[in-house]
Amino acid sequence: MKNIAIINGIDVSAYVKEPLVGEKNTLDLMRQFSSSLPYVQKKIVLTSSDKQIIKGFELFSHKEWNTEELLKAIDSLSENFDTIFYFYADCPYLDPKLAEKMFSNHLKYMADYTYADGYPYGFSTEIIKTDIVNRLISLNKGEKNKISRQTIFDIIRKDINAFDIETELSPRDQRILRVSLCADTKRNFLQLKRIAALKKTDSPSICSLLDENSGILRTLPSYFSIQITGGCPQECSYCPYPLFGKKNGTLITENTEEMNPERFDLIISKISDFCEDAVISISLWGEPSRHSGITDIVKSVLNKDNLLLIIETSGIGWKPDILDQLCKLNTNSLKWIISLDAWTKEVYSLLRGDGFSEAYGTAETLMDLNKKNVYIQAVRMKENEDDLEHFYINWQKKTENIIIQKYDNFCGVLPDKKVTDLSPLKRFPCWHIKRDMNIRIDGKVPLCREDTNSGIISGNIFSDSLSEIWEKGQSIYINHLNEKYPEICRKCDEYYTFNF
Numbered sequence: 001m002k003n004i005a006i007i008n009g010i011d012v013s014a015y016v017k018e019p020l021v022g023e024k025n026t027l028d029l030m031r032q033f034s035s036s037l038p039y040v041q042k043k044i045v046l047t048s049s050d051k052q053i054i055k056g057f058e059l060f061s062h063k064e065w066n067t068e069e070l071l072k073a074i075d076s077l078s079e080n081f082d083t084i085f086y087f088y089a090d091c092p093y094l095d096p097k098l099a100e101k102m103f104s105n106h107l108k109y110m111a112d113y114t115y116a117d118g119y120p121y122g123f124s125t126e127i128i129k130t131d132i133v134n135r136l137i138s139l140n141k142g143e144k145n146k147i148s149r150q151t152i153f154d155i156i157r158k159d160i161n162a163f164d165i166e167t168e169l170s171p172r173d174q175r176i177l178r179v180s181l182c183a184d185t186k187r188n189f190l191q192l193k194r195i196a197a198l199k200k201t202d203s204p205s206i207c208s209l210l211d212e213n214s215g216i217l218r219t220l221p222s223y224f225s226i227q228i229t230g231g232c233p234q235e236c237s238y239c240p241y242p243l244f245g246k247k248n249g250t251l252i253t254e255n256t257e258e259m260n261p262e263r264f265d266l267i268i269s270k271i272s273d274f275c276e277d278a279v280i281s282i283s284l285w286g287e288p289s290r291h292s293g294i295t296d297i298v299k300s301v302l303n304k305d306n307l308l309l310i311i312e313t314s315g316i317g318w319k320p321d322i323l324d325q326l327c328k329l330n331t332n333s334l335k336w337i338i339s340l341d342a343w344t345k346e347v348y349s350l351l352r353g354d355g356f357s358e359a360y361g362t363a364e365t366l367m368d369l370n371k372k373n374v375y376i377q378a379v380r381m382k383e384n385e386d387d388l389e390h391f392y393i394n395w396q397k398k399t400e401n402i403i404i405q406k407y408d409n410f411c412g413v414l415p416d417k418k419v420t421d422l423s424p425l426k427r428f429p430c431w432h433i434k435r436d437m438n439i440r441i442d443g444k445v446p447l448c449r450e451d452t453n454s455g456i457i458s459g460n461i462f463s464d465s466l467s468e469i470w471e472k473g474q475s476i477y478i479n480h481l482n483e484k485y486p487e488i489c490r491k492c493d494e495y496y497t498f499n500f
Contacts, residue, residue, distance in 0.1 A: 002080065003083040004040065004081040006046065006073075006074055008089060010046055029092035044058045045058070048063060048065060060077060078133060091182055095202055097203075102166075114168065120179035120206075120207070139159055170207070191216070194216040198213070198216075214481050218435075222435045223499040224281070226264070227284040230441055231255035232253065233253060234316065236353070261293045266462070268280070275466075281309075287316065308333050312336075324369065331373055334370075337375045338359070338363040345357075351383060367398065372401075377403040379405045380407060429495070431495065432495070432499070435498075435499065443460040446458070455488060458470075
């Protein structure tokens with residue numbers, strides 16, 4: 001039996017060299033794991049640099065990786081070997097006992113591919129029979145997609161019945177926790193350090209820890225929703241902003257208030273310093289197209305390497321030259337969501353008022369400019385339930401990027417118009433308190449988006465540090481873990497929805 005370990009070390013972060021367990025770092029722990037793998041006669045690290053990041057391993061370097069190049073490399077490197085162990089270099093808690101059990105079953109059941117399911121990411125290796133690599137190459141069809149941690153399984157899923165797959169199931173399904181045990185971001189490394197501080201190193205003890213001490217899971221925010229304008233061209237029937245967004249009696253349709261680009265840039269710098277990576281939305285309330293310096297606002301986010309920008313818009317108020325200019329910026333880091341809500345003008349007018357033709361025109365223009373990064377959105381409610389089928393069928397002819405949102409009554413501020421109840425049978429802590437931060441145009445940070453009356457303010461982004469603001473939400477999160485909820489949370493039906 002001759003096996004090979006192929007380790008994905010492409011663009012690993014600097015955190016892999018930071019001490020984690022005693023003096024050992026992530027790479028040291030990964031090296032220990034690789035040495036325990038059965039019958040492995042060769043260990044190779046895939047990298048985008050000739051620089052030796054991990055001592056004791058052979059390097060396979062390529063400057064521009066994609067799915068095609070990954071499969072080519074696996075094919076050439078695994079020649080004359082029986083089995084491939086494929087895993088990432090930034091996973092310090094890879095479990096040797098779990099790998100041994102998986103490999104035993106892989107041989108016993110003559111599997112083509114073996115993987116673990118239900119565990120937090122980072123415990124297990126993927127096991128691949130070398131005979132199937134050519135089939136993977138054929139299924140990939142020469143596509144040069146970005147490599148992800150799910151790449152191998154995503155390719156197999158294209159014709160999953162053509163493979164003998166063995167699945168190692170976790171004793172309890174923890175996928176809902178969305179935990180990633182990788183030293184790839186500041187957020188995830190903080191998670192690893194908390195686990196290490198509690199002296200947990202194997203998968204059973206870590207899984208128990210995640211269940212019993214869930215307070216450690218709230219690390220850093222990953223999604224920031226920022227209000228940059230006070231005005232909006234529509235008073236949508238299902239939106240609370242027309243009710244609370246009036247400024248000194250001025251309707252939101254007449255409000256011209258906007259955030260100064262310099263102040264916005266200060267916010268972005270604070271986020272980048274605090275979290276390093278994050279998703280930024282500039283559509284908390286108000287219409288982004290109304291900002292006179294929207295190009296500067298967008299550039300402020302896109303100038304940061306690890307930030308992703310989302311513009312959620314009604315599609316009204318955009319000048320064609322501005323759309324063209326924005327879509328020529330860093331398109332990989334800019335996503336658009338066009339809120340249309342209806343297929344027919346009649347239903348659209350009922351929900352959103354005037355602007356049907358302009359909104360659909362903007363959607364078509366953006367689809368022409370940057371189709372893969374444009375999403376068409378509708379909120380599902382009683383008023384558009386019949387129309388929504390036509391909406392979905394017709395837009396599906398043009399794009400796969402369709403978002404159907406659940407209706408939100410904002411903790412009872414609006415009437416209940418939801419068509420069906422999607423809430424879990426057993427409540428769990430709010431995703432938004434755990435991962436989101438909302439910033440109003442004046443810098444105030446409310447508990448969450450649902451807190452339209454600013455009943456719980458965590459601070460002001462212009463006068464307080466992000467760490468101070470974020471820490472104030474920890475006690476509420478702990479209360480959620482103990483099933484103790486503030487009044488606004490008891491009324492909320494959004495706790496189980498997930499942004500990023």
